[in-house]
Amino acid sequence: MPETTSTEPSGPAVADRAGRSRDAAAAVARFAAVPTVGPLAALLLACLFFSLSTDRFLTGGNLSLVVQQVMEVGTLAVGQTVVILTAGIDLSNGAVMAFGTIVMTRLAVGGDVPAPLAIVIGVVVCAAFGAVNGGLVTMARLPSFIVTLGTLNIAFALTHIYSHEQTVTGLPKALTALGETFPLGDTDVTYGSVVMLVLFAVAWYVLRFTAAGRHVYAVGDNPEAARLTGVSTRRLLITVYTVAGAVYGLAGLLLVGRTTVGDPQAGQTDNLDSITAVVLGGVSLFGGRGSIVGVLFGALIVGVIRNGLQLMGVASVYQVLITGILVILAVGVDRLARRRRQ
Amino acid sequence: MSPILEAHGLVKRYGHVTALDGADFELLPGEILAVIGDNGAGKSTLIKALSGALVPDEGRILLDGRPVHFHSPADARRAGIETVYQDLAVAPALDIAANLFLGREVRRKGVLGKVFRLLDTRRMQSEADAHMRDLKIGIGSMSQAVETLSGGQRQGVAVARSAAFARHVVIMDEPTAALGVKESGMVVDLIREVRERGLPVILISHDIPTVFDVADRIHIQRLGRRVAVVGPGDVDMAEAVAIMTGAAPGNTTRRD
Ligand SMILES: Nc1ncnc2c1ncn2[C@@H]1O[C@H](COP(=O)(O)OP(=O)(O)OP(=O)(O)O)[C@@H](O)[C@H]1O
Ligand SMILES: [Mg+2]
Numbered sequence: 001m002p003e004t005t006s007t008e009p010s011g012p013a014v015a016d017r018a019g020r021s022r023d024a025a026a027a028v029a030r031f032a033a034v035p036t037v038g039p040l041a042a043l044l045l046a047c048l049f050f051s052l053s054t055d056r057f058l059t060g061g062n063l064s065l066v067v068q069q070v071m072e073v074g075t076l077a078v079g080q081t082v083v084i085l086t087a088g089i090d091l092s093n094g095a096v097m098a099f100g101t102i103v104m105t106r107l108a109v110g111g112d113v114p115a116p117l118a119i120v121i122g123v124v125v126c127a128a129f130g131a132v133n134g135g136l137v138t139m140a141r142l143p144s145f146i147v148t149l150g151t152l153n154i155a156f157a158l159t160h161i162y163s164h165e166q167t168v169t170g171l172p173k174a175l176t177a178l179g180e181t182f183p184l185g186d187t188d189v190t191y192g193s194v195v196m197l198v199l200f201a202v203a204w205y206v207l208r209f210t211a212a213g214r215h216v217y218a219v220g221d222n223p224e225a226a227r228l229t230g231v232s233t234r235r236l237l238i239t240v241y242t243v244a245g246a247v248y249g250l251a252g253l254l255l256v257g258r259t260t261v262g263d264p265q266a267g268q269t270d271n272l273d274s275i276t277a278v279v280l281g282g283v284s285l286f287g288g289r290g291s292i293v294g295v296l297f298g299a300l301i302v303g304v305i306r307n308g309l310q311l312m313g314v315a316s317v318y319q320v321l322i323t324g325i326l327v328i329l330a331v332g333v334d335r336l337a338r339r340r341r342q
Numbered sequence: 343m344s345p346i347l348e349a350h351g352l353v354k355r356y357g358h359v360t361a362l363d364g365a366d367f368e369l370l371p372g373e374i375l376a377v378i379g380d381n382g383a384g385k386s387t388l389i390k391a392l393s394g395a396l397v398p399d400e401g402r403i404l405l406d407g408r409p410v411h412f413h414s415p416a417d418a419r420r421a422g423i424e425t426v427y428q429d430l431a432v433a434p435a436l437d438i439a440a441n442l443f444l445g446r447e448v449r450r451k452g453v454l455g456k457v458f459r460l461l462d463t464r465r466m467q468s469e470a471d472a473h474m475r476d477l478k479i480g481i482g483s484m485s486q487a488v489e490t491l492s493g494g495q496r497q498g499v500a501v502a503r504s505a506a507f508a509r510h511v512v513i514m515d516e517p518t519a520a521l522g523v524k525e526s527g528m529v530v531d532l533i534r535e536v537r538e539r540g541l542p543v544i545l546i547s548h549d550i551p552t553v554f555d556v557a558d559r560i561h562i563q564r565l566g567r568r569v570a571v572v573g574p575g576d577v578d579m580a581e582a583v584a585i586m587t588g589a590a591p592g593n594t595t596r597r598d
Contacts (some may be wrong), residue, residue: 211459217436
């Protein structure tokens with residue numbers, strides 16, 4: 001914004017106008033300070049750009065495809081957001097999700113386990129991974145970065161051992177049901193997209209309107225204050241990581257629905273993609289600040305950029321390049337905002 | 343008058359450092375009791391034992407004449423003892439009402455609260471507002487983030503939280519240490535305001551003039567023990583400092 005230091009306003013009329021423009025500037029500043037405004041603006045800007053660049057972008061079918069493509073990463077980002085709000089980070093989520101999908105599909109296909117039970121077991125296994133993460137972070141007081149780097153490798157190895165490097169095919173219907181679509185207007189929407197949106201809505205409610213959600217923010221903001229005021233920080237953190245694990249299991253189910261196979265190679269860059277979505281969504285990597293609604297926009301930004309560049313025929317490395325630049329910009333903005341507060 | 347909170351022969355060792363070496367303590371109803379002492383005299387350790395932040399190796403603590411055993415700050419809080427910690431006490435990104443009710447949030451009545459765990463934000467805001475006004479802390483909106491407040495106002499939020507929930511005792515560990523002159527004055531007024539409401543206050547401070555200004559009695563701690571209890575009218579500041587540093591003898595004998 002241009003500085004208005006050039007001339008002193010004189011006379012009541014000018015002063016009044018200056019006052020009014022100052023009010024307007026304050027209103028704009030207040031609006032811009034709402035944490036979801038930035039991500040939403042970026043998303044709309046990206047959409048505008050691609051609809052001007054290619055006429056294949058702004059169609060119901062393509063937008064539904066974008067949502068479908070961000071389904072797993074978006075769902076992983078729900079868990080990632082809650083972990084990051086507590087000032088942690090979860091590098092294991094993609095690998096845990098992949099292990100969950102292999103457990104589900106192998107049990108259901110080779111293991112003679114009924115599909116619904118196989119799904120439950122898969123989700124529980126993912127939740128158990130989360131509980132291990134949370135337990136090590138709280139009890140052993142290890143940094144979440146290191147703990148989840150360890151469980152990332154463990155989950156990755158288990159995935160390959162248990163799957164024998166084989167893709168699991170011929171899945172029963174129950175496992176792929178979330179990949180089915182229903183018509184909405186003149187486009188088809190997958191049930192999986194709806195599941196992701198519902199998860200975002202539930203997370204939004206819990207984070208915003210319940211005591212548990214407030215405690216998540218408080219623990220990320222000032223853990224010592226939270227503990228001293230009677231928040232049971234250990235129990236909270238273990239719960240956060242465990243629930244995040246269960247959410248990764250659901251992401252796995254969405255993945256299976258979309259691809260109709262259990263793929264041991266799946267999800268290898270999803271941890272970084274989910275962090276990208278969280279950061280682009282305006283959630284502070286330092287914890288305690290940000291909104292999950294912004295993260296939904298963040299996930300969609302990643303999806304829109306990939307999809308749009310693809311439609312324009314830009315090579316996929318450029319998609320990676322651009323998201324990389326965006327992440328650094330977003331973290332830089334967070335850092336600046338933080339410095340200004342101090 | 344019988345003490346509301348007392349401790350006898352508290353011992354706390356850290357390896358071969360003895361932080362508390364048989365310390366006694368007595369707080370009377372409705373008073374402001376200042377605790378002074380040199381660095382390392384064991385003031386914070388004493389207060390941590392009284393507020394449940396640590397468990398003493400030896401000694402007894404009695405609340406209203408009954409023995410109590412605190413294993414966590416939450417235990418002490420349940421017993422009606424609230425503590426204001428110097429600078430760790432607030433979550434800056436949360437608003438004032440959220441900070442006041444942190445760890446004791448109020449939920450909506452009925453199904454919304456019981457099943458959906460929905461917070462009663464409006465009620466917490468209005469109660470927070472009432473508490474703050476009660477203590478004459480002038481802050482506009484309870485939905486303002488704490489980080490937008492001045493240091494004195496933040497400490498005001500912490501004091502209001504303690505005063506709002508304490509049933510027996512409010513403890514303050516160097517509440518003015520990080521504040522400027524004007525803001526310290528504000529907090530000192532608050533301490534008096536809390537006493538006016540009938541709550542006794544334990545005030546730990548290095549600020550001797552302030553201590554002499556507000557305290558009803560002064561507990562002097564030296565080398566892990568209480569060496570004297572004086573009234574601000576009985577001795578002058580120089581004498582108190584002399585007792586603190588061991589240049590003059592204290593007036594309490596140690597009970598073994
Ligand atoms: N956690 C701890 N580990 C080891 N030693 C400790 C610990 N806490 C306190 N001490 C020691 O116990 C003694 C008393 O410390 P305490 O913090 O109670 O003093 P204090 O009177 O509050 O001092 P100050 O005025 O500097 O705050 C000091 O020698 C200190 O080094
Ligand atoms: Mg101290």
